[in-house]
Amino acid sequence: MLSLPTPLWRQLQAAASVLAAVRRGESATPALARVPSELRPAAQALSFHVLRNLGRAEALRKQLAKRPPPPAADALLCTALALAWQEEGAPYPPFTLVDQAVEAAKRAPETKAQQAFINACLRRFLREREALVAATDKDPVARWNHPKWWIERLKKDHPRAWEQILEANNAAAPMTLRVNTRRVAVADMQARLEAAGIATTPVGQFGLILERPLPVGEIPGFGEGWVSVQDAGAQLAAALVVGSAAPNPPYEILDACAAPGGKTAHIAELADTRLLALDVDPARCERIHQNLERLGLKAQVQAADAGEPATWWNGQSFDAILLDAPCTASGIVRRHPDVRWLRRESDVAQLAAQQARLLDALWPLLKAGGRLVYCTCSVFKAEGDERIAAFLAHNIGAVLRPGPGHLLPRNGAKPGGVPDNEAGDHDGFYYAVLEKGALEAPARPADA
Structure with a gap:
């Protein structure tokens, strides 16, 4: 029997739980480990997107509501805002994200009481999105999605490169392999991967950057020790x-x-x-x-x-x-x-x-x-x-x-x-x- 795709509202609940854990001072890694296995890949993708856009989301939430709702509701609201604030690059259309965030609020005991509040904030966001985003543009935390102290330290330490560093931080990193040259030459390993339909680009003396990330179990030679992820x-x-x-x-x-x-x-x-x-x-x-x-x-x-x-x-x-x-x-x-x-x-x-x-x-x-x-x-x-x-x-x-x-x-x-x-x-x-x-x-x- 084919399994049905996981509803988006459940994915949003899981991503919001990761954000709530990070706000409590917990690393995202153990928070994701608690997410049910069938939800975990989607939860990681969504929560990482949220964390890369959290400064903007929190600034937008302040525009929509001067006082934050309880932590679980605020995490769900900011999750939706982080995912939907910019149409280009959003994982789903903003209207879909808003609709499913409201559904997520309705279905969870810890957010059900704030369902109407979340709905009102997100519907207003859809109506006034351009103006609300413009109102947050001058906030450096919203612009760069890093804490203010972090931005100021980078300006001091790297006055000519601080913007480049912040932009790089907000992009997803590639999956890079280190070739075990005791077992195989880098060029030979690249050829083996290409034969398996895996495109790579050499980097450095020992590295191959995968065109797209893969589970390590799908990488030829990983189990045999030909390559490591580094x-x-x-x-x-x-x-x-x-x-x-x-x-x-x-x-x-x-x-x-x-x-x-x-x-x-x-x-x-x-x-x-x-x-x-x-x-x-x-x-x-x-x-x-x-x-x-x-x-x-x-x-x-x-x-x-x-x-x-x-x-x-x-x-x-x-x-x-x-x-x-x-x-x-x-x-x-x-x-x-x-x-x-x-x-x-x-x-x-x-x-x-x-x-x-x-x-x-x-x-x-x-x-x-x-x-x-x-x-x-x-x-x-x-x-x-x-x-x-x-x-x-x-x-x-x-x-x-x-x-x-x-x-x-x-x-x-x-x-x-x-x-x-x-x-x-x-x-x-x-x-x-x-x-x-x-x-x-x-x-x-x-x-x-």
Whole structure:
């Protein structure tokens, strides 16, 4: 028996539930996990669209009603406004969205009492849409769909590129594969995908951007470990750690904040090393194991706080360290559109302090002449240039080597090119390659 398509009003209810969870401070990921499986793909598509247009929707709601209704009703109302405010790019015609939003309000106990209010607001929106949208155009939060503090920080940090960053954030990210060159060459993998009817564009040294996203189960070779899903910008980390030539063992590498293991696996793909992967969360360490197993790779995985070496370090100094530090995730907003609404301005300083703690803890564990690659998926300079400048000011034995620096999010592929600040299709990152001077003595375990 053929299953009937899920009614749109149910999809809108599910998307509104995700928005309500984000407003409570919860990530969209667990909120979507609670949505019934048959609704989840549609709920994700709609809720991501809503989160990318939430600033405009909330500004419109203020035009329609000076006082917000109860949270569940406001989430449904703003969901409908976010989806319908702009006819171009709307997933359904505005009249259909409004009609189905009212139906959704009527059918849910938590919104039924506000059905008439939601209906009145949305019918007025349809009648006065052009004027209402024009009235919100001067509001920067409505224009850019980011919190005001975020917009102001980008203006300060990137005065010539802040608009480009915000525009990139509001677009959907592509699905990018990293080819496991231990198993197959990039050109051969592209040919295999093309033979299966999957069009791709090369990006960087190891990447292929899919013309359209697919479930990983439909990608030839994924289960066999030929490819992994990883943004092109993230694919730079492993090559920076390993260097221009793959080292000969024994070579000790630490991936200090490793979960879910994408960068760990890439390091293991590029070089035969003794690789230690740490993560503070045991459950996330299991994800690292799973990724390595699928790819046929090995590393020592340990649940530990990288910032407390006395609890895990055996005294063997490392030739190279990757510190993919906890950060605001301000560079991956196009993949995680909830991030902008979950972060608070005070988070930037708190996370920068964590980054400083980790740098200070791990630097003594590096051999003289070794390299530490500091990485964040952030475009904020407090988590990039400023953090490294502060570190260098207090560590005279550290030398900053040439590297990407702030890699700003960009949409659009540069065939065969390395992701950079001028072109490419990649998320936002910061990379710094720090080399330890030959005269700086390594730490002893008792010092850690």
